Amino acid sequence: MGDARLVDRLRDALGPEAVLTDTDVTAGYARDRMPLAPAGTPLAVVLPSDTDGVRAVVRACAAAGVPVVPRGAGSGLTGAANAVDGCVVLVTTKLDRIVDVDPANRLAVVQPGVVTRRLRDAVAEHGLFYPPDPSSYEWCTVGGNLATNAGGLCCVKYGVTADFVLGLEVVLADGSVLRTGRRTVKGVAGYDLTRLFVGSEGTLGVITEATLALRPLPHAPATLVAAFPSAVGAGDAVSRIVRAGLVPSLMEIMDATTVGAVQRHLRTDLGTGSDDGTLLLCRSDAGTAANAELAEIERHCAAAGATLVHHTDDPAEGELLMRARRVVHGALEELGTCLTDDVCVPRTRIAELITGCERIAAEVGLTVAVVGHAGDGNMHPTVIFDAADDGEFDRARRAFDAVLELGLALGGTVTGEHGIGKFKQEWLHAELGPVGLDVHRRIRRALDPADLFNPGSMFAPKAASQQGEEAEYGPGRHTQ
Amino acid sequence: MGDARLVDRLRDALGPEAVLTDTDVTAGYARDRMPLAPAGTPLAVVLPSDTDGVRAVVRACAAAGVPVVPRGAGSGLTGAANAVDGCVVLVTTKLDRIVDVDPANRLAVVQPGVVTRRLRDAVAEHGLFYPPDPSSYEWCTVGGNLATNAGGLCCVKYGVTADFVLGLEVVLADGSVLRTGRRTVKGVAGYDLTRLFVGSEGTLGVITEATLALRPLPHAPATLVAAFPSAVGAGDAVSRIVRAGLVPSLMEIMDATTVGAVQRHLRTDLGTGSDDGTLLLCRSDAGTAANAELAEIERHCAAAGATLVHHTDDPAEGELLMRARRVVHGALEELGTCLTDDVCVPRTRIAELITGCERIAAEVGLTVAVVGHAGDGNMHPTVIFDAADDGEFDRARRAFDAVLELGLALGGTVTGEHGIGKFKQEWLHAELGPVGLDVHRRIRRALDPADLFNPGSMFAPKAASQQGEEAEYGPGRHTQ
Structure with missing residues (x-):
């Protein structure tokens, strides 16, 4: 499929207003907040407003062999949401419904485009607390927090984003919809796929809904x-x-x-x-x-x-x-x-x-x-x-x-909460070692064999020059 | 490799006292505490005492095409630790060292054979608390708790076993050693492999060490x-x-x-x-x-x-x-x-x-x-x-x-803390649905392509009769 035909197909699926191709406009969606990470020029930026729209984008891009870079508000600090040349940037900010707040079971169901602050305010009205508070919480989205397993100031007592995720809806590389987890507090049925997707930086699928655990609202500090x-x-x-x-x-x-x-x-x-x-x-x-x-x-x-x-x-x-x-x-x-x-x-x-x-x-x-x-x-x-x-x-x-x-x-890790993105891949490789990296690649290949989602993020690209104008700044000097 | 040659090779690697083949003795290692799950007759039961021993067993069994069924104390309630005919049961109870208790960083490093109660007592001496308390905590092992993501009475406030795991050492199906996670409180470098292995019921690898987060000892209740x-x-x-x-x-x-x-x-x-x-x-x-x-x-x-x-x-x-x-x-x-x-x-x-x-x-x-x-x-x-x-x-x-x-x-899950094992596989399939099951199988295949580890657990066997004497009691009546 040619690029023009793909854009037509995306417009048919989502409506013309949800598909942006003007480069002056799409440039605004090509980068997150890390100045040094490489960023390419997208073919198009799409803003689907429901799971079916996300599926249509994924299927069309998979058929055309065009990479999909998922993205929330773009508050990230690793380039994980940065475009690669010729990709489709899939923005989740229009999937912005708080589907359910259930005080008796102390949980909320939300779409990924909900701004973190909005979720915190909405559950506070029920006397409940959604702790994750990355410093961008006034404008970042829950979807981005999930993709990066965001932290914040609360973590010392309350933990990170992953600690509050009970279940997910995810669109996979073949366009099928996976539901992980549950609405119950506990559950050990099968592998913990929820945790596998949280923090995977958009390399395994597109999160379209999350069921989140809440806590009682704490006392004023x-x-x-x-x-x-x-x-x-x-x-x-x-x-x-x-x-x-x-x-x-x-x-x-x-x-x-x-x-x-x-x-x-x-x-x-x-x-x-x-x-x-x-x-x-x-x-x-x-x-x-x-x-x-x-x-x-x-x-x-x-x-x-x-x-x-x-x-x-x-x-x-x-x-x-x-x-x-x-x-x-x-x-x-x-x-x-x-x-x-x-x-x-x-x-x-x-x-x-x-x-x-x-x-x-x-x-x-x-x-x-x-x-x-x-x-x-x-x-x-x-x-x-x-x-x-x-x-x-x-x-x-x-x-x-x-x-x-x-x-x-000092016995630490190269990222506590920001992630790897398109900037720390070789540091990730150094931290994981060859066996850990091989397991990562095997899982990635099992779920996304064609490298559809966010190529060049988390894993070092085969040829850095494919990844955009600043790839020469990729790390590696201190790794072995 | 014939069965006798495999047994010889295991004896060479572990010493003769660590390889049991007397059927009167091995029968004691063929079942956990679930009376209805099927159990087969193992070729041998092995008790390695270090990671190298585990690697030797896994490599020898992989070369011989003989399944490995990992097992702790056998307190499980789903048959996950039950033998299949002709397998090698790998018992982790001799890997029973508490390697480190680090009060300043509030963590412990342990081998899988440590009895849960022993760990709780050891850290309590430092004013610290390891919350997971399955009802068998007097005799079950940390390794079994990790494999099943065990719960207990503490979960309402403190969470399940997985909530306390910072990192793992795991022997994979090819005998290589994977280290997941970290010693730090937070970390988002790569996929959450730690959580993938916790609760995987011995189907992805053999856990040989765990780094566990501890909490301050609570007040008397x-x-x-x-x-x-x-x-x-x-x-x-x-x-x-x-x-x-x-x-x-x-x-x-x-x-x-x-x-x-x-x-x-x-x-x-x-x-x-x-x-x-x-x-x-x-x-x-x-x-x-x-x-x-x-x-x-x-x-x-x-x-x-x-x-x-x-x-x-x-x-x-x-x-x-x-x-x-x-x-x-x-x-x-x-x-x-x-x-x-x-x-x-x-x-x-x-x-x-x-x-x-x-x-x-x-x-x-x-x-x-x-x-x-x-x-x-x-x-x-x-x-x-x-x-x-x-x-x-x-x-x-x-x-x-x-x-x-x-x-x-009622919107629940078929297991909150016991797991799937060799007893609830079809219920797992019903809960996951076809997409979820397919993702499970793809991950399993990515890490254990030859079905070496714990075959017939978690996933329904292709032919139930392969799985031992009581396979006719496998579920399915109410699933679709």
Whole structure:
């Protein structure tokens, strides 16, 4: 089938308004938020509004041998949603119905295009809580969260997206519709296909519906802030808190570089008593037990050498304390182009990761600011560089690779919540090893033998040059 | 390779004491605890003591074309660990090291042969908690729990075995060693292979090591008992408790038949004020908040028509109240041979499942007693029959099938925690549907193309007669 005939067939199936081919328009759907990942030029962008529409797209593309790149709102940070040349980008944002909220069974059934914030608000009206809260939750979609197994600030206590998925509806590469999982709390009938699709980054099928478990709405949180002279003290505090069996509902760390940027951005001293210092922010939503929990955390912070610790159960004051964390991205963007990495280390190795990033920053001659979810060891070092300067671009990439190498050396993983996409494939290969990679490829081949879905994502392309204009920035320097 | 040569090769690899061929001895390894599932006669039973031993067995059997049936302690209830004729039963109980307990990162690394209770005790010494507590936890092994994704009483608050698995080491069908997952709390590098192997019932590989997440040790629980005139009242109480957002650490239901049997067994009135009545048992381990939580549950029970509600934070009195639940199996065994089913329904449909079981009992003319994990809808109807009477045997099977049919009709699944094994394959097929089954088969084929591991489990055998003496009892009557 020729390209024009495929576009005609897509228009017949979805209606002309749901098929975009104007390159000025389709360019807006060709990339996510990772500046360094390669992106190609799509043949068309389609916006089906129901499962049958998705099936029609998949069948038409399969018949034409044209790749399908599924995509939500495009808030990803790995290029997983980036187009490849000549593909059809399948946007799920029009599948945006909240099909059911069932308070008695504490679950919701939603289509993938529902914005995460909208789902959280809708279930909160029933006194229920959908915890996953990636920082883009105001505009990212549940479908993207499912495809990447998104995390967020809540994970330390509540877990990641996958922990809330009971079942899925998925359109497979042959256009058939698979239903996985169940509406019950427990179930062990067969393989856990639900978990196989969650986090598979659109390489195995297109998720068209999800049944999600909900939790009771927690109490309003109490908040603690602690300042340390160095990352070592803050890391020690995290280890003490974890070892004591405490599970705060949030535990975020900001390194000295980040704290300095935020203090300049807000034109205020955050109480660190210096230009920098490392901050730890904790919250407890344990209701009547929250103050006692934070008082215990306060003791551990003091024992680890905190120069300041303060906690409050006043919601307004708590929000003020949290503001330092919320403005991090804006504060860092004032310094240059941000390349945000995602590496997860054992909770005892956080200080080593932060001091290692200081060393890497000095080596490459760029600023590296570390902020992260200390409660689960998921760190986000941000490399700040001048994108207009080729030399800085290369050095940023080198810093990024060095951070991942360090993360693996500390017993960590190359991604805690962002995923692999079209950017970290060779790092994935390094982490999995040959047997793990072979098993991945066998599963991929079993479900998508023609490489229809999201080719070049997760797995390294056979020839990098097939994958778009920036493929030369693919990783690999530090892998073996 | 002939059978004798294979046995020689196994003896060379493992040492003669680790290879059993005496049929009087091997018979003890040919079955789990499900009386109705088929079991064949193994060629040999092997007990390797390390990963290399497992690899040697898998390679030798693959070369000889002889199936491998992995097995732990044999506490399963579906025949998943049952031998097939001429197979090698691979027992993992000698791989029984607790390799590491890491309190600072709140994880443990264990071999599959570790008895679940031993792991719980070992981590409790560090103030940590490994929640999964299948009723056989005194003697079942972690490996069997992983293979079946075992549940227990803790699930309502803490989840199932899979929720605590960070990573696995698995020997694949070609003898290679796959490492999945990580030691970090979070990680999204590649497909979730860990979850694919957990609950796969030994059909994809042999688990030789697991990295398990631990939790802080909870407070000693407070306990509540409530008696209702009928299942409808108790079911209503469960719905009210769930809808109110309460998460007790245990919530068990016992129907009137069970309560009657337990009262006769203990020669005491459980406070139901009658011969029967439905009991609800709840616990809270929320520490200082436990009494308030149970007081709220008490109010919901009263509103749902409870004739008696009582709660206590005295540990000894709490254990006395729990005794009624703990003796259920012994009490029912006094009535005849027990066939314990496992069906999971939405939490709002529990009363319908119990009253449906009363109807099924009347229709087949046998006793059916229902006890279950009300907090997650996972019910265990037990059919009581005379195994020596062929007619009763058939009727028991009919009752079992009718319960599963009812469970599916109520929006449930045919297994909440026991699995499929060599007994519920056709029910699995009915639940999955043709697309789901096809995806299962494709994954199985991708990882084990020669059908080496546990053939006849999970998937219906092509010819039932290959699977041993009792294959004629395979299900199917109610499936389409």
